[in-house]
Amino acid sequence: MTALVAYATHSGATRTLAETLADALREAGLDCDLVDLEEAPDPSGYDAVVLGSGVRVESIEKSAAAWATQHADALRTRPFAFFSCSGSASDPAKGGKQKATDAFLATLDHTPVATKNFPGWVLMDRIPLHERVLLKSMRTPTGDFRDLPAVAAWGREIAPLLQG
Numbered sequence: 001m002t003a004l005v006a007y008a009t010h011s012g013a014t015r016t017l018a019e020t021l022a023d024a025l026r027e028a029g030l031d032c033d034l035v036d037l038e039e040a041p042d043p044s045g046y047d048a049v050v051l052g053s054g055v056r057v058e059s060i061e062k063s064a065a066a067w068a069t070q071h072a073d074a075l076r077t078r079p080f081a082f083f084s085c086s087g088s089a090s091d092p093a094k095g096g097k098q099k100a101t102d103a104f105l106a107t108l109d110h111t112p113v114a115t116k117n118f119p120g121w122v123l124m125d126r127i128p129l130h131e132r133v134l135l136k137s138m139r140t141p142t143g144d145f146r147d148l149p150a151v152a153a154w155g156r157e158i159a160p161l162l163q164g
Ligand SMILES: Cc1cc2nc3c(=O)[nH]c(=O)nc-3n(C[C@H](O)[C@H](O)[C@H](O)COP(=O)(O)O)c2cc1C
Pocket: 008, 009, 010, 011, 012, 013, 014, 015, 053, 054, 055, 056, 057, 058, 059, 085, 086, 087, 088, 089, 119, 120, 121, 122, 123, 127, 131, 134, 135
């Protein structure tokens, strides 16, 4: 069966998570394509779909939200999973919750087979100056908080759900 892992990223962290996820899904036997949303992939050509998005200012990427709306029919009629990649997911006090994900899921008229909020990275040398100023003013912790083994484990967990 075929699966699309589509992602939206600004500073690259979500791409690395999506790559790890796609590898895990392939190891689980899925024929998986990994595509940046900038390439406007068509989910209707796949049996299952995973969407990943970075988080900025408490929202998922606009391109990810718009793509999910544009392809709502396709996402509703096949197994669909979603993951976010954010700074605050590295904070244990958040308990795995991410406001941006909850707000996005509330816009869907279907329920994903799985959702997950993964920590990404906050690396000043990967973001434009005006955003650095914003993050510094918000005292956002910086560093690489990714847990790629956890992403691979999630891939193994959701593979059977995507296979339906
Ligand atoms: C301008 C800006 C705003 C951000 N806003 C949030 C936020 O509201 N909540 C959060 O948890 N992380 C926030 N982050 C951290 C990003 O979610 C984190 O860097 C993530 O890895 C970005 O994914 P990407 O590299 O795929 O773009 C922000 C980062 C930037 C640069």
